[in-house]
Structures are given as C-alpha cells and as structure tokens.
Amino acid sequence: MNRALARILLSLAFCAPAAAQDVKKEIERYRQMVSEGSPAELFELEGEALWKKPQGPRQASLEKCDLGLGPGVLKGAYAALPRYFKDADRVMDLETRLLHCMTTLQGRSREEATQRVFGNADRPSEMESLSAYVAAQSRGMKMAPGESHPKEKAAYELGRALYFQRAGSWDFACTSCHGEEGKRIRLQELPVLLKPENARSVAASWPAYRISTSGFVTMQWRMNNCYQQMRMPEPAFGSDTTVALIHFITVTGKGETYQGPGNKR
Amino acid sequence: MNRLRRTVLGALAAWLATPLAALAAWNESAFGAKTPQDALKGIGAANPAPSKEIVIDAPQIAENGAVVPIEISSNIPGTSSLAVVLEKNPFPLAAKFDFMEGAAPFVKLNVKMAETADVRVVATAGGRHYSATREIKVTIGGCGG
C-alpha cells in the first residue's frame, strides 16, 4: 500500500467510523441489558405444564416422550439434538420429535398438532412453550448433535447445500445475508453460520424470547421466517429441508455450552 | 333515578371498590397527564432541582422502542421515591416507586418509548425533589419495514 493511501485510510479510521463504532457498542449494551431481564423463563413454566398435561384421543401426557436419551429423559436431551431416530427412520430436531410424540403417544393427528405451531405474544403456541421447557433442561451442557449415522451425515450435507441455494423472487440464499463476516441488516449483525465461531453462540442460545414481538421463537420458526424474508414459498414444519438446515447449523456450532433459552432482537 | 336507588347503588359501588382501593392507590391525574410538566405536577414535584446524584443507566440507543431497559438509582440521602417520566410518550409518567426503610432506592425495569426522547428520573428525599435526564435514541431493527 502506498503511504498517501495509508494516511487517508488511517484518518478515516479515526473520524468517520468512530460514530459507527459507538452505535455498535451501544446496541451491544442494549442487548446485554435486555437479556438480563428476559421473560424466557415464563415460557419454561408454561411448557412444563403442557409436558405433563394429558391430551389427545389417548389422554396421554408427553412425559414418556423419548427425545433421544430414553422415554421421559429431559436432562441433556436438547443438547443431543438433532439426531437420527430409529423408530421414525429420520433425523429429527426438537420440534419434529415433539410432533412425533404428539402423534404417537397422544394419538393426535399431524394436521391437528401442527395447526398452530407458531404463536404470538397474546397466545404462545404449545410447541414454543414445550421447546422452552425442554431446551432449558440442557442448560450448562455441551451441544453434541448426532453426527455418526449415515442419515445424520446426509442431513448435514443437505443443510450445507441448502445454505448456498439461491432461488425465489429476490435470488436469495442463506449466504445472501449470512455469507460475509461483519455485515448487518439495519442494525442486526448477521452471523456467518458456516463458521463454528459464529454458529456456536447460535446453537447455545436458541430457542429464545424475541423482544420485538414479545413472543417465544424456535429454530423451526427461524427457518420459516428466513424463507419468508427470502421471498420463497413456505417450507413445511419439520420438513427435511428445515431439519437439515437446523442440523447443519447445530453441528457447525457443536461443543458450545448451552445457555438458552436466550434473547433475540 | 330516585334518591334511594342512587344511595343504594352508590353504597354498593363504594363497597365493591373498597377492596381495591384498600389494597392500592393509583394516581390517575398524574398518569393521565399528557405533558411532562403536568405529570410532574401530578406527583407533586413541579420544579425538581437538577442533581448529579441520580444515576440513570441505559443504553444510548434502543433497537426496539417496545423494550427499553433502564436502571435507576439515587445517591441522595433519604431518597424515598423515584419516578420515571418519558418525555415524548403520549402519557409521560411511566412509573413511581416508593421506598420504605429497608429498601434501596434502586429499580431496573423495561419501558416502552414512542420515539427518541429524554428519560427523566425524579427523586424525592426529605420532601424535596431532584431530577436528572438521559437521552435514549429509538431506532428500527431487523428486515421488516
């Protein structure tokens, strides 16, 4: 680099971007203060009640649901998801597995159980509260999604391929927003989920309380909402596409200690 | 309406209202005030003296006006109450906390702010009123318009 250019860049670094740095610092402070007072725990309480509530034609609760570590084992179950389930012969994330338990244990139809998977501030969905409750039982444990079964490997590869897949009215892929380090939409910083250092904090904080809507949001919702903003049609709840993307992100972020349910914008 | 009926209804209404009134009072005129000045008058603190002993800890920028975290405290000896006035909200008075002996004049809470504005905190100590302000910018986050 020639010296004159270096001097210009140096002067720029000291004047113009200073304001931008302050904005970034203050937004981080905002998020920190908000997360110290998170209502996420309220959803855990609601989820616990739903876990134990007899429902469906069989009037059964979900207490015998096998989330991967055996029927009814909650501690550490979320940290080991997504994973391959032999009984369903596919890779499942938390919500897909909960849906499986609703249909098998409680005898509910898939249509009925998925009628309202994403709630709102006035009425959180059953899936959201249950996700909060189950995820919270993995707090402090290392994220270790399944990686050894051939279908787990295939889900990871599919998720990675989908991350780059450009389509829709606006030609977007996940990489359009989450492809380059240090970029943001409005003031929201966008993690590059191909990189473990970025994916780790994501894996450790979802599902989460969402400040802007005062509701609780899950990873299935995150995938659904990203595709909405990508101007794509809607992906089905618990589909191979959404599970593969969640699996890919979680495997990329593996090893992080789970600290959620967290707080999002 | 005849007088007897009015009396009976009045007594009934008073009786129904009693449990709530006995439990707690809510300063309707102060909370209904539409300007910061009227809100201050409403809580009997029309002309508070500026004080550096009131601490308002808040981010300078809030990404979402629906949740603005603020932590307030007072180092003025004998502080018995802290009030929060959001100067550009349609109803500026957001909260008033009364502290008895044994409670520290400290609160952390989340408030809604309609737009970028000053947050004013009014402390009462020994019958006198003090205040400090801090500006918080409210911005738009995320992808939606």
Place this chain on the structure above:
Amino acid sequence: MQRDFHARGQAGMERVVQDGIQRVCTETHNQPPAELARRLEADQMKTIAFPQASLIGDWKSGERIAQNGRGMQWTDAPGTPNGGSCYNCHQLSPKEISYGTIGPSLAGFGAKRGSGPELQRYVYGKIYNAKAYNLCSQMPRLGYSGTLTEQQIKDLVGLLLDPASPVNQ
C-alpha cells in the same frame, strides 16, 4: 424442495425453481467463470426497459420506498406497493442510523458523482436488474422481479442523485 415447500399467499411454487443465473451462482458459490458471467450479464442487460424521459423522480417518495422492507413475501398483501428494502443493506441518508452494510454505503452518492444522464441510466439499470452489472450480486433484481414499478425506481434514482435529497446533504 418441491416436496418440502408449499405455495402460500403470493409466494407460488414457481419460486423454488432456480433460473439459469441462480443455478450458476449457487453452483459456483457466486464465483462464475468470467466468460460465462459476461455473456449472462449481457443477457440480463437486455431485460432492462429504460424509460425515455428523465429518470429522476421524487426523492421524498424514494426515501419512503427505501425505508420500506415489505413486499413479495407470503405475508404481504398482493396489490399493495412493495418497498425496496434499501436501508436493510445500504446506508443512504446519513440521518438514518439504522442501516445495513451488506451493500456499499450510498451516502453522498450524487454529491460525489453528479447526476448526468449516463449516471441516471446506470442507477436506474442497477436497481432494475443488478445482475446485468454483476452476475452473482446479492442485490435483488427489483424491476425485473416485478417488485418495483418504473415510477418507484425513478423515485429511488431521485433519492440517490437529486442534490436536494437527504442522501446528498
């Protein structure tokens, strides 16, 4: 993809099918061979319908379009004017502190470059079909995709080039 997605609102299933450019950019991770890129960019250039008269519209309307992040989603009502989502990725008016950084800052764009006919044409064309200028650009083809109307794009040209626009203050 066909099996996992379903049409909802205005977002039809045709959107999951990749066109040629989307396929090339996906397969090459947005690094297409130069020769192919040049050829496909030239094809995209032919899609741009440049209006005859002045390309500079009303910057006030342009600012509203730039701020608006809605449009084309399955949650957006068809028929209502779409936004351009410009602030999501670009800095424009220096007064707006909430801006994205995926695209370059456009603050002072016209003040630095003027507002001549060639520049007007470039800005109009770039907004209409960004892929005509950079094949695997992350910027949507806002005119080509039917997101923005001719008048809306002109208003955005005004926002960028009009000396009175907040972008150039």
Place this chain on the structure above:
Amino acid sequence: MAGPMKMRATLAGGYTEVRVLMTHPMTTAQSGQPLHFIQNITVKLNGKALIEAEVSQAVSRNPVFSFRLKGGAKGDKIEVSWLDNKGESNTIETAVA
C-alpha cells in the same frame, strides 16, 4: 392473559437483589386493544411492605423488575404482588437464597 410469575432473591454484597418476572400483556391505549395493564406492585420482606410502586401502560409487556433490599438473610421471605386496571392480581413468594 395474566399467567405465571417467576422470582429470584439472592444475597449480593450487603443487599438482597430481587428479580421478578410477570406475565402480562400491558396493552396501551394506542394498540387498539382494550387497555389492560398492571397499576400497582408491592414488594414485601417477611410480611412488611418495603416498596410500593404505581406503574403505567408504558412498562413493557411481560414486565421484569429488579429491586434491592438492604440487608436480608438466607431464608427471609420475599413476596411480590401486582394488581392491574381490571382488578386481576397475582402474588409470588420465595425465600432469599
């Protein structure tokens, strides 16, 4: 919906930090929904009221408050209750940890 509350009270360097969560919509007059918000909050230590608060609809949805009580000892009883403009109320009690 006036749903569950959650509270933590912990000793921290000479005072007891009380953090309480309340499920409440806190709807404003501007929201188009019926005005529904918490108006009064009381914090008690071993049955004695130490903080009395009056709040407006400007407090965020699902309110979270932190308070500090001087002194306090493990096992002391903290009680927080709220009352809203429709007369609904809720109370939670916990021991200082």
